[in-house]
Amino acid sequence: MAHRRPRSQSGAWSPDVACGHRYIQGK
């Protein structure tokens, strides 16, 4: 299980990037 990575609270599997957020606002 050495390759297993932690799951962040946001649900993203990338430890430092939250999923589903973009940096521009919709109209």
Next chain:
Amino acid sequence: ILGGADALERRWPWQVSVHYGGFHVCGGSIIDEYWVLSAAHCFNRDKNMEAFDIYVGLVDLRFAGNHTQWFEVNKVIVHPTYEVYHPVGGDVALVQLKSRIVFSDSVLPVCIASPDVNLHNATCWSTGWGLVSPQGHVPNKLQEVQIPLISLPLCRLLYGHLSYIMPDMLCAGDIRDMRTVCEGDSGGPLVCEFNHTWLQVGIVSWGRGCVYPMYPAVYARVSYFSKWIRYHMEHTPPPSQPLPALARVLGVSVSVLAALLAVLPML
């Protein structure tokens, strides 16, 4: 996409273009730094996996922008029920890249809808570089369109005897206006915003062409596959990285030195 509009840069940072032999063939979405979600039918068994390229941070198919990144495919995991219970059922593929995506304002992962997601009253969007007219016009710029979800019972009624709509499928379309996905959008995401977070709820899969608005587009229902997606993301080893030439030389030197040190006391 029919009835859509050009998408602005950074609006859909998870959008992926799957190229085969140098041409756009399908869409996809970033769900992790190593993983892209797409449709199984984009990766048919007879295809040469080395001919696939994955582009992220792309808006115009003609030009790579400042944030565009290109990847080779390491592994494609097709859902075990693909084409088993329905000619296009289980139409989900997980694509592992050979190297890691670098995230930026223009390149970000989308969230995967969980099995208990409530799609009632959701406002959802489809994106892709698929055909923009039934005559076969192809766009250069990524297209976006807001598409209402259609319940399974209504979708089954609309398709009638033509095809059965399975529980692992989701329908969306505008039966009044010509707003729908089309050939080349396959594998691309259907996303909805919930509490300022974008969730992917569908993967463009199939439909009765894109000319007849009475037949909605059919997507693979992401919430149905989310446990399978997460299982493979967690349990698949990352791709092995090729050792740089210098590291290989150093590795050999270290092992020779270690052997010498082991032999020296015996002399």
